[in-house]
Amino acid sequence: xxxxxxxxxxxxxxxxxxxxxxxxxxxxxxxxxxxxxxxxxxxxxxxxxxxxxxxxxxxxxxxxxxxxxxxxxxxxxxxxxxxxxxxxxxxxxxxxxxxxxxxxxxxxxxxxxxxxxxxxxxxxxxxxxxxxxxxxxxxxxxxxxxxxxxxxxxxxxxxxxxxxxxxxxxxxxxxxxxxxxx
Numbered sequence: 450x451x452x453x454x455x456x457x458x459x460x461x462x463x464x465x466x467x468x469x470x471x472x473x474x475x476x477x478x479x480x481x482x483x484x485x486x487x488x489x490x491x492x493x494x495x496x497x498x499x500x501x502x503x504x505x506x507x508x509x510x511x512x513x514x515x516x517x518x519x520x521x522x523x524x525x526x527x528x529x530x531x532x533x534x535x536x537x538x539x540x541x542x543x544x545x546x547x548x549x550x551x552x553x554x555x556x557x558x559x560x561x562x563x564x565x566x567x568x569x570x571x572x573x574x575x576x577x578x579x580x581x582x583x584x585x586x587x588x589x590x591x592x593x594x595x596x597x598x599x600x601x602x603x604x605x606x607x608x609x610x611x612x613x614x615x616x617x618x619x620x621x622x623x624x625x626x627x628x629x630x631x
Contacts, residue, residue, distance in 0.1 A: 451598065452568075452586050453494060453553040454561050455514065458482035458579040458603070460506035474509045482510055482579045484605030486517035489581065492599070492607065494518060496553040498546065502530035504557070510579070511555040530556040536567045536593060543588040565618070568595035574618035579603035582618065 459478030463469060474482070495518065501511035503526045511524050529538050534556060543552075554561075558576060565582050566573035576582060580603045584595035600614040601607055608614045 450549055450586055450588055451494075451551040452584045452595065453489070453496065453551065453581055454565055454576065454584070455510065455553060455555045455581045456558055456561055456576040456578055456603075457502075457504075457507040457510040457555060458485075458513070460578075469504065471505050473505050478506075478579065479509075479513065481603055481605070482513050483517065485579050485581060485601055485603065486514045488601045488605045488607055489514060490517055492583075492601075494551065494553075494583075496520065496551040497549045498522065498525060498551075499553040499555065500525045500527045500530065500542070501555040502526075502534075502557060503528050504531050507531075507555045507557065511553075514553065514555070530554070530560075532557070532560070534560045534564070536564050539564060540588070540593050543593075549588075562618070565595075568593060569597060570594065571615070572619075574615075576618065577603045582614070 458481060459475050460472045461475055499511055499515055499520060501507045501524055515524060561576050562574040568584055581601040583598040585598055586593060586595045597611050597614060599607060599609045600617060
């Protein structure tokens, strides 16, 4: 299964008058993420399910990608993605859904970077705003592990070279062991 881990696009800064739940995407964030979504479209991304944090900036990011990819389903709001989401919760979610070819998960740092790092058996990564890391995972395995497929930067640039991607993500450089095909 392909897992697309998407960090929300650039949002307005926190302020005393705006609670974190309602921070929305900036015009620049929307524009840049549309380029990212177009890059995903060119890669042939076709998610079966798109899950999103309930926070406004994540939902808006998920809506942009769903519209660009002409996603036929409904977005699934997963409240734990708002804060503190971990690999164990991802595993529980994967066990609760039918077999899936592609899952897109839209959320926040540092949670997404921690998950990507754990799946790749690296130190935690840091996904930039609007960035997407795509991994191949085997949800049925006892230990959830992944192979790196590609990174799309917050500006829409596709990076397929593992070392270049890890440099951008700030993760370690050891190539994880290859998992077998599905």
